[in-house]
Amino acid sequence: MSKVVIIKNDQGRLEGIDLQGQRAYQKWRRLVTDLPVGQTLSFSYRMPRSPAHHRLFFAKLNSLLARTEAFTELDKLRYWIVMGAGYFDLVPGFDGKPNAIPRSLDFESMDEVEFGELHRQVDSFLWGPRAQQTLWPHLDEEGRYRCVESFLREFE
Structure with missing residues (x-):
């Protein structure tokens, strides 16, 4: 797969980041410009x-770890919350049943667009009853709602 890293220069024009990048960018532009009518082109991009x-x-x-007694370790809270947000892979367990394994959040595994979407999904998960019952089992529904509300307001 080809890779093109571009930058906006002082004149406001896009160009390759170095000489090799400039050649790759020119090839890509030519490919787009010369694309015949009715043809498709697929490309991927990565936001740092x-x-x-x-x-x-x-x-x-x-902050969430400090607000709940359900978890005492940040890593375990992180694993649980990203899996609750749907960011996991299923792998066969020793008994043959699928087990959820949280995906990595490292910079190479996720770009900014993917990380932003995960962040939104985590916030959405916190509004759900399953998350609230796990984090604050001793509170009633209204109390759990207020906990999420005050927690998220802290970061507006």
Whole structure:
């Protein structure tokens, strides 16, 4: 697979980041420009992960850890919450039944777009009854709702 890294120059034009990148970018532009009518072209892109967004996500996890007695370790809370958000793989267990394994959140595994979507899914999961019952089992439904509300308001 070809890779093109581009940058916007001082004149506001896109160009390759170095000489090799410039050649790759020119080939890509030519491919797009010369695309015949009715033909399709598929390409992928990767948004660099934002360290500030990564820090915010983990600050939220640390705050949530301090607000619940259900978890005492950040890693276990993180595994549970990302699996609750649907970010896992199923692998066969020793008994043959599928087990959910949380996917990695490292910078190489997820770009910023994917990480942003995971973040939204985690916030959405927290509004659900399963998450709230697990995190605050001693509270009634209204109390759990207020916990999520106050937690998320902290990070607006």
